[in-house]
Amino acid sequence: MPRAKADANKPRGRMTAYAFFVQTCREEHKKKHPDENVVFSEFSKKCAERWKTMSDKEKKRFQEMAERDKVRFDDEMRHYEPADKGAGRGRKRKQVKDPNAPKRSLSAFFWFCNDERGNVKAAHPEYTVGDIAKDLGKQWGEVDESTKSKYEAMAEKDKARYERENNAYKKKLKGEAEEEEDEDDDDDDE
Template sequence: MGWDLATMPKVSAKAEKKTTKTTRVKKDKNKPKRALSAYMFFVQDWRERIKSENQDAAFADIGRLLGAKWKEMSPAERKPYDEKAHADKDRAAREKAEYNAANGKKTKKSAPKAVSEDDEEEESD
């Protein structure tokens, strides 16, 4: 006993597809940029050098070469990038605080720690 496609009811393409519309939250264009890491500052400095040395390399290959170069660098060689990252982190924190103050947003506070049963027993002793 086989299925005969001619006798089966036809389903329209519209009936098969279920589409739902979702609305995206619009991003605030005034929101400050996040701080860059030391590695990202390194990549900004070195990408063009690596590209010129390896002109036939693909984008992913350049990323691998940059990662390998970063790993072999000593802490002394990384220090300028670490300093840039630290300065950028301070800038981002300052801009975020100004942005939140201007928009009436409060900073999130961490939730109070839950007291476990073990802690309660120690306190009652």
């Protein structure tokens, strides 16, 4: 499946002499063996070996093709105007998090992990971060209800803390925004 292009009007990149050589080899191979599926890694190795053993005289044909393609590319780039940066399907920018915003609340599972992670590390020092997470997940699935309820209570308490802090934070932001509007209004009166 082809990759999505950021700009459909942008000229196709220029090809090297080696790229033309590989393309020619592939076409020759398809003519000789039309029904055969090509394993690219093996085919690529054979092409590379063949390219290394070729003389400069044999490579000249492909170097001329590359020179013509360079002229084509340079000409197309001279007449190319990039599309608007906002157009197309690019990556969404990650929102910048306010460092003053309150930290999110932790789930019961994360409270459990905070308590048990040290024990798992001590018991299995060879474990990777992923292995530790798998072990903690397995333990959480097997933990008794009384232990789970303890961590769920911690999660509820932390959720209440987050909601309090978040409401206060939003009020503070709203107050600052209103102050800025008042200052703008004062400037208009003068």
